[in-house]
Amino acid sequence: MATRDTGTEQLIKDTAKQIFFAEGRFNATTQDIADAAGVARTVINYYFRSKDILFQQVFKEAMADTGTKMNEVLGSDMPFKKKVIAFIDMFTAELTMYPYKESFLISEINAHGFSLPTKDSPPGMQQFLEEVKQAADNGEIKKVSPINFMINMLSLVAYPLLTRRLFERMLELDDTNFEKLMQERKKMIIDILFS
Amino acid sequence: MATRDTGTEQLIKDTAKQIFFAEGRFNATTQDIADAAGVARTVINYYFRSKDILFQQVFKEAMADTGTKMNEVLGSDMPFKKKVIAFIDMFTAELTMYPYKESFLISEINAHGFSLPTKDSPPGMQQFLEEVKQAADNGEIKKVSPINFMINMLSLVAYPLLTRRLFERMLELDDTNFEKLMQERKKMIIDILFS
DNA sequence: TATTTGCCTGACACAAATGTCAAACGTTTT
DNA sequence: AAAACGTTTGACATTTGTGTCAGGCAAATA
Known part of the structure; x- marks a missing residue:
């Protein structure tokens, strides 16, 4: 049916991701999403037929996206320590942009029983676990099971x-101080992992 | 109005907690909760007037409960290392029983703007942070900011x-192996914190 | 036993959210 | 220019979720 591609379909998915993953509003309605995207609500039905299908697509893409990003870093040929640092940077950026992504995925699994498409754990992961084992044998890191290191x-x-x-409230931190704390943590995490 | 106390009110709250915190079904309806509790849906309105009020009460109690448990351990007069171990045990038990509690609280904050009642962080926390500082000065633990240790x-x-x-899928673990892994982790976590 | 009182129920009314459809609109194609 | 097509829209229908109410029931009280 030779799409004319107005970008609307992608806009809707991106808006949904923003609302779910960045703002953490898990009970957002199709109206909420349509409003945020600046389109009529029925457009969602036109492109996705139902709310459920939109959710499933967003879910699926989010899982695949995470998998790909992880795989790229973990499966690369960097030296071990450099790879760990790259991973931490990538993961921090990801979680800063989409803090509620994991929670959303888990909650959708519980609510709708979405099964995870991952046939088997990605190849990059296996490679990385192998490298952790080597690093433990080398003495580059302390002796821990690769899975626990991960x-x-x-x-x-x-x-x-x-x-x-919760942390910001419990520890009485404002946004600036929190960001600063997270930056400090990066180095500290490396220290812990390589102590 | 001299309650006759059939235990129903508490049953409803407990059932809601089970569904939200243990099963992670954040969009459960009042009907879902009533069914799980084995009562008519309107009983919820009888005791709580509205779904929102039930949610708020569950939310409030959950926050208070967490605060109390933390405070009890962190504010106790155990020696430092023993206290850390006790905390890890308590926290592990809590999360094993109610894995989705924190996620639920956070998602409710986003959805309904529930404000956290704790204006200032609990006294036990302050005491503990102080003790961490001492332990760092003693050399009992590595030099880290108390907040980062926490x-x-x-x-x-x-x-x-x-x-x-997600872990069970990614790492292809069944329930038994996961539990075993968590037990291993307890000791390992102590090692890391006191290395 | 009669009456009060708190608890619970089902039928109903209402509100919110989702889905369907015919028609209008603007490109592209003929 | 006319026709065809993908897209968008608003009105409507349906489904789902929530709240109200009068009345029934059983335990407590008189």
């Missing part, structure tokens, strides 16, 4: 960004 | 439990 790396970066709002 | 402790415990579903 989890530590993810946790130390992601958690404070995921729970940013 | 964040590290929380992150290493919470993140894998929050994102359990």
Whole structure:
């Protein structure tokens, strides 16, 4: 049917991602999304047939996107430590832009039972876990199981960004101080991982 | 009005907590909650007047509950390392029971602008941060800012439990193996914090 | 036993959200 | 210019979720 491509379909998906992943408004209605995108609500039905299908597409793309980004870094041929730093930078940027992405994905899994399309864990991940093992044998890092190393790396970066709002309140930090704290943390995380 | 206390009010709140915090079904309807509790939907209106008020009460209690539990451990007079271990145990148990609690609280803040009641951070927290500073001066732990120590402790415990579903898929773990991994992690986390 | 009182129920009314459709609009094609 | 086509729109219908109410029930009280 030879699309004329007004960019509207993509605009709707991007707007939805903004609302779900950046603003964390998980119960946004199709009207909310349409308003934010500046289009009539029925356009959503025209392009996606139903709200559910829009959600599924956004979900699927988000998963694939995360997978690709991770794979690119973890599967690259950088030296180990450099790779870890690159990953932390990438992951920090990702979570700063879309702090609620993971929470949204998890909540959609619970709400609609969306199954994760990942056939098997991405190849880059396997390669990286192998490299962690080597680094542990080398003595470049402390002896930990590769999986735990991976989890530590993810946790130390992601958690404070995921729970940013709570931290800001609990610790009485404003946005500037929080950003500063996150920058400090990057170095500290490397220290911990390579101690 | 001299309540006769059939336990129904509490049952509804407990059921809501189960659905929100344990099952992660953030868009559950009042009907869902009523069904799970085995009562008619209108009973919810009888006890709470509206869905919003029920949500707010659950939210408020959850926040208070978390605050109390943290305060009890962090404000106790245990020796430092013992206190850290006790905290990790408590926090692990809490997150195993209610993995989606934090996510729910954050999502409600975004959706309904629920304000956090704790104006100032609880006293136990302040005391603990002070003790971290001392431990850093003692050399009992590495030199890190108390806030970062706190964040590290929380992150290493919470993140894998929050994102359990994603991890299980990505790393191809079943429930048993995941639990085992979490037990291993407890010791490892202590190692990291006290290295 | 009769009455009060708190608790619970189902039917109904209302509100909010989603989906459908015919028609209008502006490009592109003929 | 006319026709064809993809896109957009607003009115309408449907579905889903929430709140209200009168009345029924059982335990407590008199």
